[in-house]
Amino acid sequence: DAPDRAGMIARMNWETLEATVARCCACPLYQTRTQTVFGVGDRHAEWLFVGEAPGAEEDKRGEPFVGRAGKLLDAMLQAVDLKRGDNVYIANVLKSRPPNNRDPLGYEVQQCEPYLKRQVALIKPRIIVALGRFAVQSLLHATTSLGQLRGRPHTYEGIPLIVTYHPAYLLRSPLDKRKALEDLRLAQRVFA
Template structure:
């Protein structure tokens, strides 16, 4: 290409990202798990104990998505453990759901950010193809987004959870309902009533889908 001549195609980095996304989008479940377990595509893997893929059945009708693993999740390799996990399990039980059975639980990120800091854009970009592939394989009827970061990341918005509650949104072609993160509810017990209203709305949404 002559000096000063503009390129007609994507740059090498864009081509590499497109190739990576294409490979991930074609993986089966076991291959996807293996790819995540061995992923070093962002800096987080070097600082965490293990990746946290998710937990639940491959054909779960509900998929719950949080932000990222914390210290307990990093240690145990499962999302939403500890006190927040217990509260989430109780919330699910109240509407007839159970982790590992008819509800699949995952996070936007598969690795714990150091010090539980907010995930950075390049980390989200590296992990997003994994989450999209999980959704494509599971084909849930509904996604329940848990907490501000997950909600704003999935919906690509800066809007507050309060302004997004009570409406059906969409991510990767799947209806999405927002609610508060269980850890937030532990710190703000009065908002548990709002979370219960969100769960009832989510149930109504699923029922309307047939």
């Protein structure tokens, strides 16, 4: 049952975790995905970025943030002298794509949560950047709006966590890019 599943995941090593995610059927999304998207980057990275869920491109390629939002995420990383794969790990709350990129459902987030939690425990990042409201909700269990959570450090399992806008949101609301840059600079200061 549920506590047993979470407990088992909490003891997995990286390889077992990755294999378990790849064949996960814990929510109905396994029926519509092409493949799971575990994450990408240096598994001992000091920086962890957490997005929402794979989109169409990610579902096809098996890698997070490879579509349009991913291009913007790469630019955001570059703005604070970071690079994908270089001391950076990128993961999502959901490992499977919701059909038509609809919002994740509560049950899906709940079923996927132990995976992200274990990824964090194994990566042991020095800082986490939560991209958008689903990452914030999943990691902080906060229902407060993202706007109210920005601008100050939070913690997840004792690790400093900074909240910022999701790159897909920033593509629609480019005026908020300036605030996202402020958030990343705050993350840099917290990290330093």
